[in-house]
Each structure stands twice: as structure tokens, then as C-alpha cells.
Amino acid sequence: MMTESNSPHPPNPEPLPADDFDSGIEKNHLTPEALATKESLTKIASLQSPQNTNAWQQAHSNIKHYTISQFTVKPRALLLTLIAIAITFVGLVINNWIIGILGTAITLVLSLTMLLPWWQYVVKKWFYAQDRTLFIAFVGLVVGMIGLLKFTGLGDRLQIWLKQIGWEASGTLAEWFGALGQISIAIVAVYVAWRQYVISKDLTIQQNLLTVQQNIITQQQTIDSYFQGISDLVxxxxxxxxxxxxxxxxxxxxxxxxxxxxxxxxxxxxxxxxxxxxxxxxxxxxxxxxxxxxxxxxxxxxxxxxxxxxxxxxxxxxxxxxxxxxxxxxxxxxxxxxxxxxxxxxxxxxxxxxxxxxxxxxxxxxxxxxxxxxxxxxxxxxxxxxxxxxxxxxxxxxxxxxxxxxxxxxxxxxxxxxxxxxxxxxxxxxxxxxxxxxxxxxxxx
Known part of the structure; x- marks a missing residue:
């Protein structure tokens, strides 16, 4: 509910935006590592010799460019989110499911809307296009297997077979969870190792670029010194x-x-x-x-x-x-x-x-x-x-x-x-x- 101001001179009305969430024009941003590499490539370009052209182009193609949507959240959207959170808590306190579900739905929608650009940035920063493709393919494989078990009758047969198993002889439920935990730890370790490999590869590419740049500069200095020495000699x-x-x-x-x-x-x-x-x-x-x-x-x-x-x-x-x-x-x-x-x-x-x-x-x-x-x-x-x-x-x-x-x-x-x-x-x-x-x-x- 809107309240009137006590001031004798009300503030000038401001035009209301069409949307409380303004999505700006997409811009290309570079990570700090890629920015340093880009500067190195710019310096190399003018001195690049034909023998290093292929290596230079291959390294240049490995620089990761990220597209970040400039997303601005209006203060009104933040206020609406806080009100929705408050409504949810009121519903919990008075034990009214209508108010609670209403506040919960509004809170989820607003929160997801504000978090969506950040999630897009995280996905593009930490996962290559090939990784995203493999992830979607893996999810599709899992969903396909579930559908296969559900609609071909294999799931019912598997359930009947599981009921016939003597679970007491197979171990306790805690042991199963322990095995799952070890598998999860192994998966996390593999992911960490994979990330370390990706970071190491990027650092190696940057180091190679800097080495090429230094070699070109050193060679040009050597040639200039030779020109001067020959001129002075003859x-x-x-x-x-x-x-x-x-x-x-x-x-x-x-x-x-x-x-x-x-x-x-x-x-x-x-x-x-x-x-x-x-x-x-x-x-x-x-x-x-x-x-x-x-x-x-x-x-x-x-x-x-x-x-x-x-x-x-x-x-x-x-x-x-x-x-x-x-x-x-x-x-x-x-x-x-x-x-x-x-x-x-x-x-x-x-x-x-x-x-x-x-x-x-x-x-x-x-x-x-x-x-x-x-x-x-x-x-x-x-x-x-x-x-x-x-x-x-x-x-x-x-x-x-x-x-x-x-x-x-x-x-x-x-x-x-x-x-x-x-x-x-x-x-x-x-x-x-x-x-x-x-x-x-x-x-x-």
C-alpha cells in the first residue's frame, strides 16, 4: 500500500521503468589472465615472423572470451524480494499455507531472476562449450535410462528382483551410503584434477606466448646491433x-x-x-x-x-x-x-x-x-x-x-x-x- 509524503512539496514524479530488471547490451569481457595474454599478442603481432605464425594463431584461438550480460537490478525489485521474504516468514509464523505458498513462490521467482545472469557467467567462465555439451549429453543419457526402465517394464522387474535380495546378508544401509560417499569423493577429486589441468594448460600457453615475444624482441635487437656494427666497420x-x-x-x-x-x-x-x-x-x-x-x-x-x-x-x-x-x-x-x-x-x-x-x-x-x-x-x-x-x-x-x-x-x-x-x-x-x-x-x- 502506498503512503503519502508529509512534505508540503512532494518530490517530482520519476518515470517508472517498464521492467525492474534491465538487461543491458551484451559486452565481451576478458578474464585477467586472458587480458594479459591479449596484450602480449598485440605486441607480438607487429614483429611476428612467418615461422611463428601458426603457433601464434593457435595460442590466440585458445584465449577464452566470456560474454557477460550487464544486468542491473532496480531498488524496487530488491524491495519486492524483501517483502516476499517477509510474507513467507509471516505465513510460517501464523501457520497459514496460502500466505506461505504465495510468499514462497514470489521469493523464488524474484531470486531466480536476479541470480540468472550470475549463473550464466559462472557456467561460461568455468565450463567450455564442449564441457556443457558433454554435461547435457550425460543428463540426457541418465534421463533416457530412466525412461527406458519406466516404459519398457525393466523397472518393475528390477524392483521385484531387488525385493527378493536378502539385504541383511548384503550389508547395512550405512555401508551403502559409505560407498556412495567414497565414489562422490573420487568424482570431486577427478574434477579438481581436471580443473588444475585446464589452469595449467592456460598458464603454459601464456608462458609460451611471452617466450615467443621475448625471442622476437631479442632477435630484432641482435639484428639491429649487427647492422650498426657492420656500418661502423666498413x-x-x-x-x-x-x-x-x-x-x-x-x-x-x-x-x-x-x-x-x-x-x-x-x-x-x-x-x-x-x-x-x-x-x-x-x-x-x-x-x-x-x-x-x-x-x-x-x-x-x-x-x-x-x-x-x-x-x-x-x-x-x-x-x-x-x-x-x-x-x-x-x-x-x-x-x-x-x-x-x-x-x-x-x-x-x-x-x-x-x-x-x-x-x-x-x-x-x-x-x-x-x-x-x-x-x-x-x-x-x-x-x-x-x-x-x-x-x-x-x-x-x-x-x-x-x-x-x-x-x-x-x-x-x-x-x-x-x-x-x-x-x-x-x-x-x-x-x-x-x-x-x-x-x-x-x-x-
């Missing part, structure tokens, strides 16, 4: 290239050492840096001083035949995994990439002349404008151990492509296709897109 105070034999030897040693401690993405970054810095290109030298000579157009003059490279890669990249990396406009000429993995690499305008690609995997690589030889197609041939290259005619300037895999390479130039068919051997010819029909196998094997 440049003078005026920024000109001044590399003496010992400096070149130290630069090659540093490069060989860092190649063994970084992944494919790190190797690609180093190759791009060295190539664009002209440190992998044979430069024309002063015969007396050994210094690189300027070309008169703001750069250093190249000398493919007698030039000296600041850093000679040699066998540093033999059997290296460089798959799915950007190697555009890089100078890998005369490098030993035997059994190297260059699959799905971007090799646009890369220089692979006299490169050893024996047994290399170039499947899916982009070979648009990639140089495999100098001179004319008719005269071009692979490098030789005994014969010097002729960069005018193309003899002995080509890459060694025997047993290489060219499956599904992209934008393969026609001249490159002819060269690879002619000098690749039967195994290579079988993988070249477009086939090698009508092209002579000059390798003979």
Missing part, C-alpha cells in the same frame, strides 16, 4: 666505403655467426640490408689500394668479373630455410643455396646468376624479372668450377638448377623457363610450369 668518418681485408674478414665472420642464430625472417632482413647496401655486390677496386671506385653517378662501380665483394656469402646459406620471405631486388649471385628452401618467396628482380640452386625448393616463388644468367639464352650455361664466366656471351654465368623444384612458380619469364628446362635435368623439367616439350635437355641427365 665506413669511414665521412661515410665512404673503406673496407680493408681484415675488416672484410671480420664482417663475413659476423654475418656467418648471426645467420646461425636467427630464423628465416631474420636471415631475409639481413640479406636485404646487405644487398641494398651494395655489400654483396662485386665492386670495382683500385688495384693498389683495394678501395671501391665510384661510378661517377653517385654510386660504386660494379665489376662482375674481377670485382671484390665486401661480404662473400659463400656457403652461409646452404640448406637455409628462407621460405615465405621478401627477397626482392636482392643480389644472391654466386651464393651457395644448395638444398635451400625458397618456397613462396618474393624473388622479383633478384639476381641468382651463378647461384648454386642444386636441390633447392622454389615452389610457389614469384620469379618475375629474376635473373638466372647473363648474355644470350643460346650461349648461357651454368657456372663451372674450372672455366671463368663470360658476361658478354653468357657462358658459365647461369645458376645451377639441377634437381630444383619449380612447382607452381609465379610469373616465370619465358627465357628463364627455357634456361631451366635446358640445364635443369629431368627432375627439374618435370616441375616447371608449362612443361619443357620441344626444349633440348642439355644437361643430359
Amino acid at each position: 665506413l669511414d668518418e665521412e661515410g665512404l666505403l673503406e673496407d680493408w681485408p681484415q675488416e672484410r674478414a671480420i664482417a663475413e665472420g659476423r654475418t656467418a655467426a648471426i645467420f646461425s642464430s636467427v630464423d628465416g625472417s631474420g636471415k631475409a632482413k639481413i640479406i636485404r640490408f646487405l644487398s641494398r647496401s651494395k655489400l654483396l655486390t662485386p665492386l670495382k677496386r683500385d688495384r693498389r689500394l683495394g678501395r671501391a671506385i665510384l661510378d661517377g653517378m653517385g654510386g660504386y662501380a660494379e665489376d662482375r668479373l674481377e670485382g671484390v665483394r665486401v661480404i662473400d656469402l659463400g656457403v652461409m646459406l646452404a640448406a637455409a630455410d628462407l621460405s615465405s620471405n621478401d627477397l626482392r631486388w636482392t643480389d644472391l649471385s654466386e651464393a651457395n643455396l644448395v638444398r635451400g628452401n625458397l618456397s613462396n618467396c618474393d624473388l622479383v628482380k633478384a639476381n641468382l646468376a651463378r647461384t648454386i640452386l642444386y636441390g633447392a625448393n622454389l615452389s610457389g616463388a614469384d620469379l618475375n624479372g629474376t635473373r638466372f644468367f647473363y648474355g644470350s639464352l643460346e650461349k648461357a650455361s651454368p657456372r663451372s668450377r674450372t672455366e671463368p664466366p663470360n658476361y658478354q656471351t653468357g657462358e658459365h654465368t647461369g645458376a645451377v638448377v639441377e634437381n630444383a623444384d619449380f612447382t607452381n612458380v609465379q610469373r616465370l619469364p619465358e627465357m628463364t623457363r627455357h634456361y631451366c628446362c635446358a640445364w635443369g635435368g629431368e627432375k627439374t623439367r618435370a616441375t616447371i610450369p608449362g612443361g619443357c616439350e620441344g626444349i633440348e635437355n642439355k644437361l643430359g641427365r
Whole structure:
């Protein structure tokens, strides 16, 4: 019953809500553990290397997102619940079942309504979707067994059989309850162990993510330090290239050492840096001083035949995994990439002349404008151990492509296709897109 206020100025009436229980818009919330993991993933994303992408995505998919309904209970609903509780107690005191059942029903409805969002949150937080599915399936199995016993007559037969059992000989009822208690304890222990396993797995995933992040940061710092060290080593105070034999030897040693401690993405970054810095290109030298000579157009003059490279890669990249990396406009000429993995690499305008690609995997690589030889197609041939290259005619300037895999390479130039068919051997010819029909196998094997 509503009572009037004693104040001469009654308060301004407020618009009554349509419902005392306002369910807000659903929002995505993360548990504290998942929030920390999410921050780690955000930091990793910008530095992630292709070799860690699968592991990163798998770990990211394991973060648990919970949908919590923002549920607000109006003060009026709380007041109604308290009144319903009071009515229930009044019914108990005066022993009136009508008042008691009315208060009980209202109390149950209001209490369950307020507790429903919390129960939804608890279920989503502590049980995966698969666990909920298994629980419902288990309940369905139990209900199905009960229905089977009830409606097939098996229950009546079981009841008759139970009446014929001598329960005194089978033990007391307390022993049965004791057995049930032990079973319950075992079930609880299994549940606790299962929860510990789930928590341990989540912590392991987070630790792995942090480890990956730390490794990426450490690798990038190592590469940056290498870049700075090489620059300081080969440049003078005026920024000109001044590399003496010992400096070149130290630069090659540093490069060989860092190649063994970084992944494919790190190797690609180093190759791009060295190539664009002209440190992998044979430069024309002063015969007396050994210094690189300027070309008169703001750069250093190249000398493919007698030039000296600041850093000679040699066998540093033999059997290296460089798959799915950007190697555009890089100078890998005369490098030993035997059994190297260059699959799905971007090799646009890369220089692979006299490169050893024996047994290399170039499947899916982009070979648009990639140089495999100098001179004319008719005269071009692979490098030789005994014969010097002729960069005018193309003899002995080509890459060694025997047993290489060219499956599904992209934008393969026609001249490159002819060269690879002619000098690749039967195994290579079988993988070249477009086939090698009508092209002579000059390798003979």
C-alpha cells in the first residue's frame, strides 16, 4: 500500500521503468589472465615472423572470451524480494499455507531472476562449450535410462528382483551410503584434477606466448646491433666505403655467426640490408689500394668479373630455410643455396646468376624479372668450377638448377623457363610450369 509524503512539496514524479530488471547490451569481457595474454599478442603481432605464425594463431584461438550480460537490478525489485521474504516468514509464523505458498513462490521467482545472469557467467567462465555439451549429453543419457526402465517394464522387474535380495546378508544401509560417499569423493577429486589441468594448460600457453615475444624482441635487437656494427666497420668518418681485408674478414665472420642464430625472417632482413647496401655486390677496386671506385653517378662501380665483394656469402646459406620471405631486388649471385628452401618467396628482380640452386625448393616463388644468367639464352650455361664466366656471351654465368623444384612458380619469364628446362635435368623439367616439350635437355641427365 502506498503512503503519502508529509512534505508540503512532494518530490517530482520519476518515470517508472517498464521492467525492474534491465538487461543491458551484451559486452565481451576478458578474464585477467586472458587480458594479459591479449596484450602480449598485440605486441607480438607487429614483429611476428612467418615461422611463428601458426603457433601464434593457435595460442590466440585458445584465449577464452566470456560474454557477460550487464544486468542491473532496480531498488524496487530488491524491495519486492524483501517483502516476499517477509510474507513467507509471516505465513510460517501464523501457520497459514496460502500466505506461505504465495510468499514462497514470489521469493523464488524474484531470486531466480536476479541470480540468472550470475549463473550464466559462472557456467561460461568455468565450463567450455564442449564441457556443457558433454554435461547435457550425460543428463540426457541418465534421463533416457530412466525412461527406458519406466516404459519398457525393466523397472518393475528390477524392483521385484531387488525385493527378493536378502539385504541383511548384503550389508547395512550405512555401508551403502559409505560407498556412495567414497565414489562422490573420487568424482570431486577427478574434477579438481581436471580443473588444475585446464589452469595449467592456460598458464603454459601464456608462458609460451611471452617466450615467443621475448625471442622476437631479442632477435630484432641482435639484428639491429649487427647492422650498426657492420656500418661502423666498413665506413669511414665521412661515410665512404673503406673496407680493408681484415675488416672484410671480420664482417663475413659476423654475418656467418648471426645467420646461425636467427630464423628465416631474420636471415631475409639481413640479406636485404646487405644487398641494398651494395655489400654483396662485386665492386670495382683500385688495384693498389683495394678501395671501391665510384661510378661517377653517385654510386660504386660494379665489376662482375674481377670485382671484390665486401661480404662473400659463400656457403652461409646452404640448406637455409628462407621460405615465405621478401627477397626482392636482392643480389644472391654466386651464393651457395644448395638444398635451400625458397618456397613462396618474393624473388622479383633478384639476381641468382651463378647461384648454386642444386636441390633447392622454389615452389610457389614469384620469379618475375629474376635473373638466372647473363648474355644470350643460346650461349648461357651454368657456372663451372674450372672455366671463368663470360658476361658478354653468357657462358658459365647461369645458376645451377639441377634437381630444383619449380612447382607452381609465379610469373616465370619465358627465357628463364627455357634456361631451366635446358640445364635443369629431368627432375627439374618435370616441375616447371608449362612443361619443357620441344626444349633440348642439355644437361643430359
